[in-house]
Amino acid sequence: GAVVSQHPSRVICKSGTSVKIECRSLDFQATTMFWYRQFPKQSLMLMATSNEGSKATYEQGVEKDKFLINHASLTLSTLTVTSAHPEDSSFYICSARGAGGVWEQYFGPGTRLTVT
């Protein structure tokens, strides 16, 4: 199956700093990438959808100035958490979907962010 990687897998940062998370589709071109956030014992919450070369579409309640998403190429999307606060600590997961017409999304392994 298609492979999606995320880097880093785990990051600890201080409050007020910014953190960048990378999501890469390794063996296919992802026209659309999605960013999710998962709180403990809760479902995956869609944060935003990004298409290559265009601005991301954010879900209601997600601050676009805080969670900056860039989808610069067909294999790379980045999520930057700006001015991180402890409440931003969470598990962030990206997924990628190709242009083949199937609706399966391939998920990355996730990034555990801890803001101290």
Add this chain to the structure above:
Amino acid sequence: DQQVKQNSPSLSVQEGRISILNCDYTNSMFDYFLWYKKYPAEGPTFLISISSIKDKNEDGRFTVFLNKSAKHLSLHIVPSQPGDSAVYFCAATGSGNDMRFGAGTRLTVKP
């Protein structure tokens, strides 16, 4: 709003028996449904899917049933194995747009 619901947060079954995980949805525009399996601290792994034009899809030990009139789908795992223990997420999408996930059901298969 919760458009996809998994009302059972957990399920425990004996090895070799059938596991049945349920999912309900409210949005009639959904036309494609998926099940994902997730281990702690890992991303979800695609398991099986079904289009709204079908009512059953089978792949090895996994079968997904769709009841459109009831807006209900279920995942059957037969026979259940200890390695199946994980959190299972039901997901739905309409016209290939963003996917909505249920809250997940933690399946424990006891040896």
